[in-house]
Amino acid sequence: MDSALRRLPALLFFRRERCGKSRRMDSLLAWVRVTQKKRLRVVNVDVDRYPTLVQELHVDEVPSLVLIKDSHVVGRLEGRSTGRQIEDLIRRHVA
Numbered sequence: 708m709d710s711a712l713r714r715l716p717a718l719l720f721f722r723r724e725r726c727g728k729s730r731r732m733d734s735l736l737a738w739v740r741v742t743q744k745k746r747l748r749v750v751n752v753d754v755d756r757y758p759t760l761v762q763e764l765h766v767d768e769v770p771s772l773v774l775i776k777d778s779h780v781v782g783r784l785e786g787r788s789t790g791r792q793i794e795d796l797i798r799r800h801v802a
Contacts, residue, residue, distance in 0.1 A: 716776040716801050717748045721766045723755060728787045729770040735790050739797070746801050774800055 720736050722729035740749040754761050754769055764773050774782040781800045784792055
């Protein structure tokens with residue numbers, strides 16, 4: 708991975724493949740990935756494949772979004788989120 712890309716904040720999308728709520732958020736996260744690509748990385752995390760990461764970041768609900776900046780959790784949204792909620796989260800924490 709490009710080192711410049713690694714320095715960007717990361718929005719982790721904790722999802723489950725067979726979860727309807729997760730699938731309904733896919734298009735929102737695709738939109739964020741495209742519109743914020745110079746400011747933010749969007750990373751899909753399958754909760755069944757990465758249970759240790761789920762535990763480390765205290766993800767209690769699927770789907771969830773966890774915003775990481777400078778190696779620290781700076782924000783989160785649990786459950787199905789709206790575009791406005793996601794925009795607000797990004798605006799508060801990403802310059």
